[in-house]
Amino acid sequence: MSTDQKTQSQQILFTRGVPPAEALPAEDLGECFDSVVRNDTSVVLQYGQQRGYAPLRKQLAEEYGVSDDEVLVGNGSLQLQDLLSKHLVNEEDAVFTEQPSYDRSILTFRRNGARVTGIPLEEDGIDVERLERALEREVPAFLYLVPDFQNPTGATLSLEKRRRVVELAERYGFYILEDIPYRKLRYRGEDLPLLRELDSAGRVITVSSFSKLLSPGMRVGFMIGSKGLIDDLTGLAENTYLAPVLPTQAAVSEYIGRGMLAPNVESLKELYRPRWEAMTSSVKQELPGATMFTSNGGFFVGVMLPEDANTQNLVGRAKEQGLVLTPGESFFADSDDGEPPRGERFVRLPFCAVTTDQIEEGVSRLAGLV
Amino acid sequence: MSTDQKTQSQQILFTRGVPPAEALPAEDLGECFDSVVRNDTSVVLQYGQQRGYAPLRKQLAEEYGVSDDEVLVGNGSLQLQDLLSKHLVNEEDAVFTEQPSYDRSILTFRRNGARVTGIPLEEDGIDVERLERALEREVPAFLYLVPDFQNPTGATLSLEKRRRVVELAERYGFYILEDIPYRKLRYRGEDLPLLRELDSAGRVITVSSFSKLLSPGMRVGFMIGSKGLIDDLTGLAENTYLAPVLPTQAAVSEYIGRGMLAPNVESLKELYRPRWEAMTSSVKQELPGATMFTSNGGFFVGVMLPEDANTQNLVGRAKEQGLVLTPGESFFADSDDGEPPRGERFVRLPFCAVTTDQIEEGVSRLAGLV
Numbered sequence: 001m002s003t004d005q006k007t008q009s010q011q012i013l014f015t016r017g018v019p020p021a022e023a024l025p026a027e028d029l030g031e032c033f034d035s036v037v038r039n040d041t042s043v044v045l046q047y048g049q050q051r052g053y054a055p056l057r058k059q060l061a062e063e064y065g066v067s068d069d070e071v072l073v074g075n076g077s078l079q080l081q082d083l084l085s086k087h088l089v090n091e092e093d094a095v096f097t098e099q100p101s102y103d104r105s106i107l108t109f110r111r112n113g114a115r116v117t118g119i120p121l122e123e124d125g126i127d128v129e130r131l132e133r134a135l136e137r138e139v140p141a142f143l144y145l146v147p148d149f150q151n152p153t154g155a156t157l158s159l160e161k162r163r164r165v166v167e168l169a170e171r172y173g174f175y176i177l178e179d180i181p182y183r184k185l186r187y188r189g190e191d192l193p194l195l196r197e198l199d200s201a202g203r204v205i206t207v208s209s210f211s212k213l214l215s216p217g218m219r220v221g222f223m224i225g226s227k228g229l230i231d232d233l234t235g236l237a238e239n240t241y242l243a244p245v246l247p248t249q250a251a252v253s254e255y256i257g258r259g260m261l262a263p264n265v266e267s268l269k270e271l272y273r274p275r276w277e278a279m280t281s282s283v284k285q286e287l288p289g290a291t292m293f294t295s296n297g298g299f300f301v302g303v304m305l306p307e308d309a310n311t312q313n314l315v316g317r318a319k320e321q322g323l324v325l326t327p328g329e330s331f332f333a334d335s336d337d338g339e340p341p342r343g344e345r346f347v348r349l350p351f352c353a354v355t356t357d358q359i360e361e362g363v364s365r366l367a368g369l370v
Numbered sequence: 371m372s373t374d375q376k377t378q379s380q381q382i383l384f385t386r387g388v389p390p391a392e393a394l395p396a397e398d399l400g401e402c403f404d405s406v407v408r409n410d411t412s413v414v415l416q417y418g419q420q421r422g423y424a425p426l427r428k429q430l431a432e433e434y435g436v437s438d439d440e441v442l443v444g445n446g447s448l449q450l451q452d453l454l455s456k457h458l459v460n461e462e463d464a465v466f467t468e469q470p471s472y473d474r475s476i477l478t479f480r481r482n483g484a485r486v487t488g489i490p491l492e493e494d495g496i497d498v499e500r501l502e503r504a505l506e507r508e509v510p511a512f513l514y515l516v517p518d519f520q521n522p523t524g525a526t527l528s529l530e531k532r533r534r535v536v537e538l539a540e541r542y543g544f545y546i547l548e549d550i551p552y553r554k555l556r557y558r559g560e561d562l563p564l565l566r567e568l569d570s571a572g573r574v575i576t577v578s579s580f581s582k583l584l585s586p587g588m589r590v591g592f593m594i595g596s597k598g599l600i601d602d603l604t605g606l607a608e609n610t611y612l613a614p615v616l617p618t619q620a621a622v623s624e625y626i627g628r629g630m631l632a633p634n635v636e637s638l639k640e641l642y643r644p645r646w647e648a649m650t651s652s653v654k655q656e657l658p659g660a661t662m663f664t665s666n667g668g669f670f671v672g673v674m675l676p677e678d679a680n681t682q683n684l685v686g687r688a689k690e691q692g693l694v695l696t697p698g699e700s701f702f703a704d705s706d707d708g709e710p711p712r713g714e715r716f717v718r719l720p721f722c723a724v725t726t727d728q729i730e731e732g733v734s735r736l737a738g739l740v
Binding site for chain 2: 016018019021024026027029030031033034035037038041042043044045046047048049075076078079082104107108111211215216217218219239240241242243244245246247248251
C-alpha cells in the first residue's frame with residue numbers, strides 16, 4: 001500500500017492533546033534520572049520537599065522573577081488546580097472560564113463545589129464586555145484563563161484584553177488563574193506578556209507544567225502565587241499526599257540544569273509546526289463554512305461548525321469512519337446568558353500527535369460528515 | 371570527642387517514621403529508572419495508565435492473589451486514602467480508627483467530612499468489645515486499621531481479633547481499610563494472615579506502599595479492593611490528578627522484576643533489628659513505670675507514660691534537652707466514650723532512622739523529663 005492508501009484505512013485520533021512518542025527525549029531523561037537518584041539520594045528518595053524539589057523551585061523562581069517561596073511544584077498542574085479550588089472555592093461560589101475551556105479544569109472546579117460559568121471566547125480571547133456584565137451580577141472566586149494557544153481552541157488573548165482583564169480583577173477583587181502549558185510552543189508571531197507581568201495587585205496565579213515541553217508521564221506541574229497562598233496550598237498538599245513525587249521533579253531540574261530544555265522546545269516546534277500548518281490549511285480548505293479560531297501555537301485548532309452543519313451524533317458517526325473525536329460539549333461550562341451552550345457545534349482538533357497525512361485525511365473525513 | 375560524648379551533645383530526632391539515608395538503594399534504583407525510561411518510553415513518559423503502571427499492577431495482583439482490575443497504584447498511599455474517603459464518606463459519617471492511630475490518616479478522614487472515633491487499642495490490637503459497643507450506636511463508613519506493627523504504637527492485631535473484626539464488618543456492613551506499610555518488616559515471630567485473607571464478603575480494602583521498603587520520595591502506594599470500587603476510585607483519581615506519576619512506578623516494577631526487593635527488605639531488617647532491640651530494651655530499662663506496646667516489627671515503639679508522669683509541655687521541655695518528639699495528642703481521634711483522649715501521656719518512639727547510641731541517649735533524656 002502507498003502511504004496515502006495506508007492513511008485512508010487508518011483510524012485517526014483527533015482526541016487528547018498528547019505529544020507523539022518521537023517527542024519524548026528518553027535517552028537524556030534516563031540519564032538525568034540516574035544522575036539525580038545517585039547524586040542527591042537523601043533528598044530525592046526521602047520524604048520531604050513539600051513545596052517541591054528545591055533546585056527546581058529555584059530555577060522556576062528565577063525564570064518567573066519571583067522568590068522561591070512563591071513557587072509550589074506538585075504532581076501535575078491539574079492536582080494543583082484541585083488544591084487551589086479547595087482553597088478558594090466555597091460551596092456555591094462561581095468560577096468563570098472562557099467558553100469553551102479545558103474540560104478537566106471545568107470538572108475539577110465543579111467537583112470542588114463551584115458553579116462554573118463560561119464567558120464567550122472571541123478570536124482575540126475572552127469577551128471582556130460579557131465578562132464585565134457577568135462581574136456586575138457576581139464576583140467569582142477566580143477566573144480561569146489559558147491565555148496562550150488555549151485548550152481547546154488555540155486562541156490567544158490579545159495584549160489589550162490582557163490589560164483589561166487584569167484591571168477588572170483588581171477592580172472587582174477576584175483572582176485570575178492563568179494556565180500556560182502551551183506558551184513556549186509558539187509557531188508564529190511574538191510572545192505577549194504574561195498576565196502576571198501586567199498585574200500590580202497580586203491578583204494573578206500562574207500554573208503550568210512540563211507535560212507539553214518534556215513528558216506528560218512525569219506529571220511535574222507548578223504554581224506561582226503569593227507566599228501566603230503558596231504556604232496555604234503547601235499545607236493542603238501535605239495533608240492530601242504528604243509529599244510530592246521527587247525523582248521526577250529532580251530529573252526535570254537536572255534536564256534544565258544541563259541546558260537541554262530550550263533545545264528540546266526548539267525541536268518540538270520544528271516537529272509540530274508542519275502539523276499545525278497542515279491542520280490550519282486543511283480546515284480552511286475542507287471546512288470553508290466553519291469558524292476557525294486563529295491558533296499560533298500549542299496543540300489545538302478549534303472549529304465552530306456552521307449553524308446548518310449536521311452535528312447529530314457526530315462523534316458516533318465519525319468513529320464509524322475511523323475518526324475519533326472528543327465531544328465538543330465537554331469543553332462547555334454553563335452559559336453566561338442562560339442559553340444552552342452550543343458545544344455540539346464545536347470540534348477540537350489536536351495536531352501534534354498526528355502526521356500531516358493523517359491531518360489531511362482526518363479533516364477530510366470530518367468535512368464529509370457535517 | 372568519643373562516640374558517647376558526641377551522642378550526648380547531639381539533637382536526637384524521635385519524630386517522623388522515615389528510613390535512614392543508608393537504607394535507600396540509590397545505585398540500583400538509578401539503574402532501574404534509566405532502564406524503564408529508555409525501554410518503555412512511550413508508556414512511562416506518556417499520559418495514561420490511570421490505574422497505575424500495568425506491569426506493577428500485575429506484580430501486585432499476583433502477590434495478593436487478586437486480578438489486575440482490583441489494583442490501583444497511585445502517588446503514595448495517603449493520596450489513595452484521601453480518594454477513598456471522598457468516595458465512601460458522606461458528610462457527618464463516622465470513621466472508626468484504633469486509638470491512637472496514624473495522625474495523617476485521622477486528618478485525611480476529617481478533611482473529607484468524617485467524624486473520626488478512636489476505639490482503644492490493646493496489647494493485641496483494637497478492643498473488640500468496645501468496637502462492638504460503638505457499632506451498636508452507629509455503623510461507620512469504614513474502620514481504619516494498621517494491623518501489623520501499627521503506627522504509632524507498634525502493636526499487632528492478634529489472629530483471633532482479626533477474625534472477630536472481619537465478622538463484625540460482615541455483620542454490620544462496613545468496610546475495613548487495612549493499611550500494611552510495615553508488614554514485611556517483621557523482626558520477630560511469624561506473619562499473621564491479612565484481614566483480606568479472612569474476609570469472604572468483600573469488606574476489606576487493603577492499602578500499602580513502597581515508602582518503607584524502598585523509598586518514600588518515590589511516593590508509590592497501592593490499594594486493593596473490588597473491581598467496582600477500584601473503577602470508581604480510578605475515575606476520581608483521573609479527575610483529581612489526570613494520571614499517576616509513571617517513571618517512579620515503573621522503576622519500582624523494574625526493581626521487583628530484577629529480584630531486588632526481597633533482598634532489600636532482608637537488609638533493611640538487618641539494619642533495623644538492632645535498633646528495634648535497643649529501643650525496646652531502653653524503654654524497659656529507663657521507663658519502667660510506662661506501658662509499652664509490644665512491637666515485633668516496623669518503625670515504632672509506642673509508650674503510654676504513667677498516670678503520674680510529668681507530661682506538662684513535654685514536647686517543649688524535650689526540645690530544650692535536644693530531644694525532638696511528636697506531640698502524642700496528634701495520634702488521638704475523638705474517644706468512643708466521650709472522655710477526653712489521653713494523648714498527652716502517649717509517646718511514639720521511631721527507631722529506624724536513629725543509631726542505637728542515639729536511641730539509648732534519647733530514651734534516657736525522655737526518662738529524665740517525666
